[in-house]
Amino acid sequence: MSASQTTHSETFRHKGWVKSAHFVITFAFLALLVSGYVILMSHPRLYWGKAGNDLTPALFELPISKNYHHGGWAKAIPFKNLKGSQVSAARTFDIFNENGWGRSTHFLAAWFLIITGLLYLLAGIFSGHFRRDLAPGRGEFSLKMLWRDLVAHFRKQSSAPGKYGLLQKVTYLSVIFFLFPVVILTGFAMSPAIAANYPFLLIIFFGHQSARTIHFFAAVLLLLFLLVHVVMVIRTGFKRNLWAITFGK
Amino acid sequence: MKEKRLISRRRAIFTGLTSAGALLLSGCLKKAPPTYGSILRLGDDLTYLAQRGLLSQRALVMEYQQTDITSFPVTDIGDPANPASTKAYSKEYEALLKTDFKDWALTIEGAVAKPGKYTLDQLQKLGERTQITRHSCEEGWSAIAEWTGVPLAALLKDAGVLASARYVSFYGFDKYAESIDMLDALHPQTILAHRMNGESIPARNGAPLRLRVETQVGYKSVKYVQRIVVAEQFVDPAQDIQAGWSWYNGI
Numbered sequence: 001m002s003a004s005q006t007t008h009s010e011t012f013r014h015k016g017w018v019k020s021a022h023f024v025i026t027f028a029f030l031a032l033l034v035s036g037y038v039i040l041m042s043h044p045r046l047y048w049g050k051a052g053n054d055l056t057p058a059l060f061e062l063p064i065s066k067n068y069h070h071g072g073w074a075k076a077i078p079f080k081n082l083k084g085s086q087v088s089a090a091r092t093f094d095i096f097n098e099n100g101w102g103r104s105t106h107f108l109a110a111w112f113l114i115i116t117g118l119l120y121l122l123a124g125i126f127s128g129h130f131r132r133d134l135a136p137g138r139g140e141f142s143l144k145m146l147w148r149d150l151v152a153h154f155r156k157q158s159s160a161p162g163k164y165g166l167l168q169k170v171t172y173l174s175v176i177f178f179l180f181p182v183v184i185l186t187g188f189a190m191s192p193a194i195a196a197n198y199p200f201l202l203i204i205f206f207g208h209q210s211a212r213t214i215h216f217f218a219a220v221l222l223l224l225f226l227l228v229h230v231v232m233v234i235r236t237g238f239k240r241n242l243w244a245i246t247f248g249k
Numbered sequence: 250m251k252e253k254r255l256i257s258r259r260r261a262i263f264t265g266l267t268s269a270g271a272l273l274l275s276g277c278l279k280k281a282p283p284t285y286g287s288i289l290r291l292g293d294d295l296t297y298l299a300q301r302g303l304l305s306q307r308a309l310v311m312e313y314q315q316t317d318i319t320s321f322p323v324t325d326i327g328d329p330a331n332p333a334s335t336k337a338y339s340k341e342y343e344a345l346l347k348t349d350f351k352d353w354a355l356t357i358e359g360a361v362a363k364p365g366k367y368t369l370d371q372l373q374k375l376g377e378r379t380q381i382t383r384h385s386c387e388e389g390w391s392a393i394a395e396w397t398g399v400p401l402a403a404l405l406k407d408a409g410v411l412a413s414a415r416y417v418s419f420y421g422f423d424k425y426a427e428s429i430d431m432l433d434a435l436h437p438q439t440i441l442a443h444r445m446n447g448e449s450i451p452a453r454n455g456a457p458l459r460l461r462v463e464t465q466v467g468y469k470s471v472k473y474v475q476r477i478v479v480a481e482q483f484v485d486p487a488q489d490i491q492a493g494w495s496w497y498n499g500i
Contacts, residue, residue: 039389040389042388042389043386043388043389043390045389045390050313050317050383050391050393051317051319051383051391051392051393052319052390052391053319053320053321053322053386053390053391053392054322054390055319055320055321055322055392056319056320073322076320077451077453079445079446079447079448079451080447080448081446081447081448082318082446082447083315084316084318086318086319086320086321086446087320087321088320088321088322088323088451088453088454089320089322089323090322090323090324090328090453091322091323091324095388097388099387099388100492100493100494100495101289101493103387103495104289104290104292104293104495105289105292107292107293107296107500108288108289108291108292108295111292111295111296190385191499191500192310192383192385192463192464192465192466192498192499192500193300193304193464193465193499193500194300194304194499194500195310195311196304196308196309196310196311196463196464197304197305197308199311202311208383208385208391209391212389
């Protein structure tokens with residue numbers, strides 16, 4: 001780490017509620033990542049459209065458990081009265097499935113994420129946090145300036161101390177107002193009871209299996225954000241940053 | 250300024266709200282399935298109560314077109330007609346299948362005025378509903394099929410379900426069982442299906458009668474239904490909860 005990066009005299013001062021929300025959401029998100037991965041392991045095939053299963057073509061498959069390409073199926077039996085070539089077949093393979101705790105952990109963590117997330121949104125709006133700290137200032141946002149910030153980012157120049165840079169603001173805003181809502185709403189779309197009440201969820205995400213695939217990609221992007229976020233936290237002074245977002249004043 | 254009044258308005262409102270909240274909470278928790286001390290099951294209960302409290306219980310799930318019908322995997326605990334299937338085999342079922350379910354009858358008992366048996370003909374006279382719906386498995390896959398059957402509400406009415414009834418359990422010939430609450434039992438799309446995609450339900454898809462609970466994930470939809478028991482108290486017939494699974498699966 002170069003000396004110039006560690007000479008920030010002023011660290012970002014986070015409010016108490018920002019720190020609390022960050023703390024809860026961090027743990028909820030990690031639990032969601034792990035349980036989400038375990039859930040995906042039981043059926044590592046993704047599809048596009050209203051429905052999809054082992055007897056229909058996949059969009060892609062992930063080699064992440066013994067269920068990948070298991071092929072343990074009895075002879076297919078066609079449905080007599082359908083015009084298409086739909087079949088039924090019995091599975092003969094004993095699959096990996098830890099969804100008993102996987103699903104319940106996922107939904108328990110989702111409760112923490114959603115309740116904390118809602119409180120954070122309300123506090124962010126009414127305290128002016130979003131407007132003051134996250135929204136780009138007047139004349140601050142343009143594609144040109146975003147590009148300049150991006151180039152500066154890869155040249156490892158950091159922005160002014162005590163404030164978020166433009167690239168940083170845009171990234172945080174995309175995570176808070178785009179990726180998290182998409183991952184939560186696609187999750188809702190997969191729930192039979194919620195989708196019965198809000199069928200538009202199945203329409204805007206192009207169907208049950210499309211929602212599942214979008215849920216997966218949104219989670220991958222969130223994981224990428226997490227990795228970059230952690231790298232940046234380390235590069236700009238790990239101890240000080242960690243202290244600032246947890247117990248620091 | 251010094252507080253002079255014994256009870257201030259603010260305090261009265263606050264205390265009132267808190268005690269109302271506590272009463273509501275204890276009332277809700279009494280209605281929730283047991284957790285056996287597991288925090289995961291506590292989360293399941295929270296989801297159950299929230300979905301019951303916040304969602305309409307009459308909203309219908311999306312119904313699809315004939316052209317949306319997909320292939321349909323069979324992923325149950327085993328073939329009840331196959332003696333090699335250690336978990337699911339039933340000698341009685343094997344015999345019934347051989348005679349094309351000629352002597353099959355559904356038993357309904359418990360909190361009903363008229364417990365007894367229904368043949369397939371008798372069931373069909375109670376009403377019929379056809380729906381093209383999506384089966385969402387907890388594993389992650391889904392499949393669309395057309396189901397024709399008797400609305401469970403019609404059967405419960407015919408059997409004289411008691412006003413005190415709260416849960417309905419379904420026992421399959423494959424020794425699989427599940428229970429649902431009265432809200433899901435009386436949902437218009439909760440049916441006992443005897444036809445699938447325009448033919449009698451194929452053997453491994455749950456012949457001759459299977460449950461369809463469209464508002465929950467697939468494992469609540471018991472196949473090869475043999476017996477229905479209406480209860481006034483919570484029952485978890487296959488012990489989902491002790492086995493580490495969620496009893497309610499609207500999510």
